Amino acid sequence: MPPRAAELHHISPYLLIWHAFDQAAKTELFSTAVISDDAMIIIDPIALTDLAERELNGCGRVASIILTNVNHVRGAISFHQRYAAPIFAAVELSKEVPNAQPVNDATAIHNLRIIALDGAAPGEIAIHDPRDRGSVIVGDALINFDPYGFTVLPKKYCLNQKVMIRCLHRLLDLEFQRLLFAHGIPITARAPERLQSLLAEVP
Template structure:
């Protein structure tokens, strides 16, 4: 299983870590986000011990989010290590033998300032997570990507369960205020992300 060597601070209470997966020829990104005095891990790959210490400094690691059927990654390992719940869309429960699961529906506030947003038509169980702190951050699963040769765009149709439905679902993200967008696959957009998404959806 891949292990990332270090975390990168994106904004106060917001970290990423990454690992290049040669099998898919792309970086896998994970996110840590502070909610009050607790930290939640989104689509976590295993960070090195030093990186875990960074994530756990001052804030207890309190929960995990799995954003779709492809992102089980190290969720089970963290859930057992820290005895914390895994939040995921209920459609994933039959297929994923994960411990300590707590399903979330569209619009559920599962931690202070963190909201699950279901995206229909992407990979099964696709959710985004909105964090309202510090100008707002939208944390994506696979529905939006930001890496070459594609750039910032929608997930290619061949990876979607229903690409047209996903396109119709994505505008709900604009109901939220956010300056940043983080990805499971791709470089973070650290400012102006909501405007970038508006522009993308006008032409996509």
């Protein structure tokens, strides 16, 4: 049975997350909602209980869905069918989500900027929201859960880890204070310093 989250957690006035453990993948899956004045964009969504989804709907209209790589289709098709919200993803997801609208580096979706992170999982992207001192949402390129802690995606899961690390350095050019993950607890303060220290330690 696919994982289903029962609670929403407010990270900032513009950000919500929900998460649940996936028995098949043996890992915790995290999803993010970015709230704007006229829309809500959900990223890598997993299913919600009926009560939690009603709470989500109270935060705004689900207008778009963004997937951060080929491994994160999750509950996106179901959300798309229920809300008629377009799915945005890299072209590498054309097989998994044939009707997805393709994105590439520097694409803008509701004032969110897409950043390509080559070398991680196929179709890997990050998403930057400049509001409220900035937030970056990543897929698999960065993780933050036990036993690994905050680190880069292990080499065995990467297309090319060195290329991925080079792309991750580009995130330091952005203005942000928070990092949110598809796998792991958000970093809500001093995220650029944490990322810079991490990248200085990896080969």
